[in-house]
Amino acid sequence: SKHYKVAVLAGDGIGPEVMAEAIKVLNVVAEKFQFSLSLTEALVGGAAIDATGEPLPAATLALCKNSDAILFGSVGGPKWTGLAPDSQPERGSLLPLRKTFDLFCNMRPGQIYPAFAELSPLHPRVSSLGMDVLCIRELTGGIYFGEKGRTAVDAFDIQRYSVPEIERIARVAFEAAGKRSKKVTSIDKANVLQTSILWRETVERVAKEFPDITLEHMYIDNAAMQLIRSPQQFDVMLCDNLFGDILSDEIAAIAGSLGLLPSASLNGSGFGLYEPAGGSAPDIAGKGIANPIAQILSVALMLRYSFAEEAAAQAIEKAVQSCLEQHIVTRDINPKSTYGTAAVGAAIVATL
Amino acid sequence: SKHYKVAVLAGDGIGPEVMAEAIKVLNVVAEKFQFSLSLTEALVGGAAIDATGEPLPAATLALCKNSDAILFGSVGGPKWTGLAPDSQPERGSLLPLRKTFDLFCNMRPGQIYPAFAELSPLHPRVSSLGMDVLCIRELTGGIYFGEKGRTAVDAFDIQRYSVPEIERIARVAFEAAGKRSKKVTSIDKANVLQTSILWRETVERVAKEFPDITLEHMYIDNAAMQLIRSPQQFDVMLCDNLFGDILSDEIAAIAGSLGLLPSASLNGSGFGLYEPAGGSAPDIAGKGIANPIAQILSVALMLRYSFAEEAAAQAIEKAVQSCLEQHIVTRDINPKSTYGTAAVGAAIVATL
Ligand SMILES: CC(C)[C@H](C(=O)O)[C@@H](O)C(=O)O
Numbered sequence A, B: 001s002k003h004y005k006v007a008v009l010a011g012d013g014i015g016p017e018v019m020a021e022a023i024k025v026l027n028v029v030a031e032k033f034q035f036s037l038s039l040t041e042a043l044v045g046g047a048a049i050d051a052t053g054e055p056l057p058a059a060t061l062a063l064c065k066n067s068d069a070i071l072f073g074s075v076g077g078p079k080w081t082g083l084a085p086d087s088q089p090e091r092g093s094l095l096p097l098r099k100t101f102d103l104f105c106n107m108r109p110g111q112i113y114p115a116f117a118e119l120s121p122l123h124p125r126v127s128s129l130g131m132d133v134l135c136i137r138e139l140t141g142g143i144y145f146g147e148k149g150r151t152a153v154d155a156f157d158i159q160r161y162s163v164p165e166i167e168r169i170a171r172v173a174f175e176a177a178g179k180r181s182k183k184v185t186s187i188d189k190a191n192v193l194q195t196s197i198l199w200r201e202t203v204e205r206v207a208k209e210f211p212d213i214t215l216e217h218m219y220i221d222n223a224a225m226q227l228i229r230s231p232q233q234f235d236v237m238l239c240d241n242l243f244g245d246i247l248s249d250e251i252a253a254i255a256g257s258l259g260l261l262p263s264a265s266l267n268g269s270g271f272g273l274y275e276p277a278g279g280s281a282p283d284i285a286g287k288g289i290a291n292p293i294a295q296i297l298s299v300a301l302m303l304r305y306s307f308a309e310e311a312a313a314q315a316i317e318k319a320v321q322s323c324l325e326q327h328i329v330t331r332d333i334n335p336k337s338t339y340g341t342a343a344v345g346a347a348i349v350a351t352l
């Protein structure tokens, strides 16, 4: 029978609390959909720095290599902000994980649910039109991983993209659009950057393999503007690493519900890292009030993309939807709510 | 007596219409505040391409070199989008002008006026708190002007910043903050980019010269998010060329009134290019309905920064404010309005 090995890296802040609920949900669907699991926890981020001096200890990396997927919580907090960039919890764990496992494809859905449009910081005349964007971000190339350096008087970073790098992420975007509203908006700065001109040409060529998908190009500055003016115009947004970093957070802000947004970072062979879009929220850590839904929906994405357990993924998504409809939510979603992390997790488990 | 030579580059789309009103306003304040003007028009952008094959003809550049300031309209339109990047109206005129005149400092104010908060696409619970941001963008360095290149299979762009480049733009930001709410938020991606680490260190050092200004640092992805969640937290935002391109457009979207937003691009010796933040809006060009206010406020910025005619600048700003209060506005500001470009221009002139 099917067996999946999951590396569980809860991390810092609210990570452990929301992970606990996600694991409960995962165990319930495993039973229901008849697969078995080995869940192994390991240290990451600030917790790992405190214990071992490293944000991504060798033992953690070894566990990940020996797993079928990584379920990631969140990392970072005020305690570690004074460290050098490479040693910090977020950068020091996420960037090496992305590179080691060639997690070139980051998927970040962002929605304004009609029933929760009031969560969005957009005006009702805009938010009532809804938003349902999937941001597909290239995650292992570009200026993040190019050569960089500095002297006493200057510094440089090189952004580089190759045709195969652009092709593979473009294909993911067109395939995803095929299962959605059949539109890809490719983001670039082709009026200034050579990498963007190559990006645009390559995306155009890949588009020919997908004749039923509409492709449009948009400059990053205009996209940052259009997302606020009329987010309903977008379906799949295809972005390089840096532009995707910026726009996916802008999309999350517009959705207005960081606590509901999962993300998946995938390679070409089904391996992935799954994490909530929000941060470690140290201000509310340990209080039992953090929203577990983003972490739980990250489990659903893991089931879908790494384990091809579509029915189990949908069961989780439906259970979450039903709790939202019954207003069983934490106070980030409804300030008057008295449900805490565990109560929302329990309600989702019960619905399953 | 004081005499100023202005190169008037109206450009494409609504450029000529709104420029006509701005020139009327300029002539009126010249008389009132007793300075004289030579205004010389020249071709730029698509209009220049059509007439000469070049977006920035040598004659236009020569005129600018012989002027005290450039009053710029807007360039571009569907007719020229098929051209190669370097030949396009926007890029082909603005980038060489910025480089030739060392216009390293771009200033873009963005406001939510309490009386016009409904213009903002943000929810009233956010927009009612107001926004008054000044985005200070480095305009002659970074990835825009670094070495770039490509082969058949890949492409690269180099982002480079030197300490003096960062110092001079940082000083402008701190000085500007001193005349405002005394806070600078410096934007970077210091968890990933070496140029950002240098940026942050250099800004920290410059900050010591301005002990009464509060400095905070924010990652670009977080800034893109925070601008939507609580724009009222910002005063001066200090950005590199690329991040400033993105955030200044995001700020404009949040203000919700592109037709009201001027911009200034300055060098170290008082020379500047002044232009509306919005584009050439070809869809409404020639209809007499374009909003002339951004162009008129660009004249005010020119008077302030290039000619030190502060009283004249304030007179224009007051006249604009008074028209806004009387709801003498074009239909981008109030869809029910029957005032056109010329009527709004005339009202501002009359108020003066
Ligand atoms: C922590 C940081 C390096 C990272 C990034 O910029 O990719 C984060 O912002 C993200 O989006 O996952």
Ligand SMILES: CC(C)[C@H](C(=O)O)[C@@H](O)C(=O)O
Residues within 6 Å of the ligand: A191, A192, A221, B090, B091, B094, B095, B245
């Ligand atoms: C036209 C383009 C090159 C330019 C830029 O990116 O700087 C424009 O977007 C701007 O902000 O003035």
